[in-house]
Amino acid sequence: MTFExxxxxxxxSNFAVGFKTDEFQLHTNVNDGTEFGGSIYQKVNDQLETAVNLAWTAGNSNTRFGIAAKYQIDPDASFSAKVNNSSLVGLGYTQTLKPGIKLTLSALLDGKNINAGGHKLGLGLEFQA
Known part of the structure; x- marks a missing residue:
């Protein structure tokens, strides 16, 4: 809340509410009474996590939607994927090289213009002390 x-x-004025159980998490928010959003996260098992996100703005028929998943291949490697209603597809692979050092490779593909280019690639190196 901001007061001038x-x-x-x-x-x-922004308002958010969350609810968490052992199986899932729910979150919803309202920003300035015009932007509304909600998400559901579920840890399906020790290897698979999923999430869904939905958002819209009052006075606008453009609803935003996304779905994502993360699969833990082994204790040191994971694969993640996401897609949204704009047909953007994100892919990621994270590998623990040593304790405290992780390497991440990622890609963002435009599913509507798959042959046009403009796709993005990423590389991340994370150090933890």
């Missing part, structure tokens, strides 16, 4: 003393009024 000069105008003596609230200029921004």
């Amino acid at each position: 003393a000069g105008r003596n009024r609230i200029t921004q």
